[in-house]
Amino acid sequence: MSTAVVVEAPGEHRLVAHAPRDPGPGEALVDVHAVGICGSDREVYQGNRPEGYVRYPLTPGHEWSGTVRSVGAGVPGSLTGRKVVGEGFRNCQVCDRCHAGETTLCTSGYEETGFTQPGAMAATLTLPARLLHVLPDDADLTAAALLEPAACIAAAALKANARPGERVAVVGTGTLGMFAVQFLTAVSPAALLVVGSGRDREALSRQFGATDFRTRDQALPDDIDVVVETAGSASAARTAAGLLRRGGRLVLTGIPAPGAEGLDPTDLVVRQLEVHTVFGAPPDAWAHTVRVFGAGLLDPLPLVTHELPLTEFPAAIELVGAGDPKVGKVLLRP
Numbered sequence: 001m002s003t004a005v006v007v008e009a010p011g012e013h014r015l016v017a018h019a020p021r022d023p024g025p026g027e028a029l030v031d032v033h034a035v036g037i038c039g040s041d042r043e044v045y046q047g048n049r050p051e052g053y054v055r056y057p058l059t060p061g062h063e064w065s066g067t068v069r070s071v072g073a074g075v076p077g078s079l080t081g082r083k084v085v086g087e088g089f090r091n092c093q094v095c096d097r098c099h100a101g102e103t104t105l106c107t108s109g110y111e112e113t114g115f116t117q118p119g120a121m122a123a124t125l126t127l128p129a130r131l132l133h134v135l136p137d138d139a140d141l142t143a144a145a146l147l148e149p150a151a152c153i154a155a156a157a158l159k160a161n162a163r164p165g166e167r168v169a170v171v172g173t174g175t176l177g178m179f180a181v182q183f184l185t186a187v188s189p190a191a192l193l194v195v196g197s198g199r200d201r202e203a204l205s206r207q208f209g210a211t212d213f214r215t216r217d218q219a220l221p222d223d224i225d226v227v228v229e230t231a232g233s234a235s236a237a238r239t240a241a242g243l244l245r246r247g248g249r250l251v252l253t254g255i256p257a258p259g260a261e262g263l264d265p266t267d268l269v270v271r272q273l274e275v276h277t278v279f280g281a282p283p284d285a286w287a288h289t290v291r292v293f294g295a296g297l298l299d300p301l302p303l304v305t306h307e308l309p310l311t312e313f314p315a316a317i318e319l320v321g322a323g324d325p326k327v328g329k330v331l332l333r334p
Helices: 039-046 147-160 175-185 202-208 234-243 265-270 283-294 310-321
Strands: 002-009 012-018 027-037 063-071 083-086 124-128 132-134 167-171 191-196 212-215 224-229 244-252 274-277 304-309 329-333
Touching: 002 310, 012 310, 027 083, 027 310, 039 310, 063 124, 063 147, 132 283, 147 175, 147 224, 147 244, 147 274, 147 283, 167 175, 167 234, 175 191, 175 202, 175 224, 191 202, 191 234, 202 212, 224 234, 234 244, 304 310, 310 329
Parallel strands: 167 191, 167 224, 191 212, 224 244, 244 274, 304 329
Antiparallel strands: 002 012, 027 063, 027 124, 027 329, 063 083, 083 132
């Protein structure tokens, strides 16, 4: 009998017997290959996920890849056997934001795989087939398990609209930061600066296309055209804004702790900075990510440092929160 992780309440989890749920109309049943753990999964386990953005008891897992085992009525049978990844947001499809393609802003309320709906820390996952994105037949499913965070950064890259020859920068050197470097490299910038809190990701940043690497305590430029912030702290947001030329473009993807001091509105207005934010990934960002991945322009595998069996969920959670620079992306294998 296969197993699934269930977080009963903050700090309480158990492994339970898992039986696949047959897909209903419009649904697909996916055999999970791998599922990634990120900081938000740690929030679920610790109980500090913002109110309304988690529902216990819960099977976590929103970063995943797998293969379609079967489909329900109304779903093309040709999906069966295909390698896939899937969007997390369970949007209503009928509100004005959904019709505009902004599914992460659905006005019917927040529902997301792995937070309020069953996630992929199980042998199988049943979900609406409309959320699936089909991968090339030769896709590496271990690498593809990281396409959810990549899609979030694709959303940032699309909003940043960096153009060839511009000077660009990334603040933050975690998984999101390394994906931001890859997406920005793909647009042929004149220069690509990465700013980190330490130098542990310098070599990887340069491998992915960075032309310069500095820590926050070093002298930093103030003439950058586009900055993508991925570190998730208020100080990182301020550092990112300080890098920009007058009229520059900033995209914030990190979520600071509640009560954090924000950007200086006077500075934003006087320097006429263009500021965008990202929370999750809408369908166009997912489609863009899958295309870029399929074209070989996105390489997630160097970010994976640990692969553990599903039964090692507590150890995986500890690894993610240990603050060890040698720990990158941690994957669970059902």
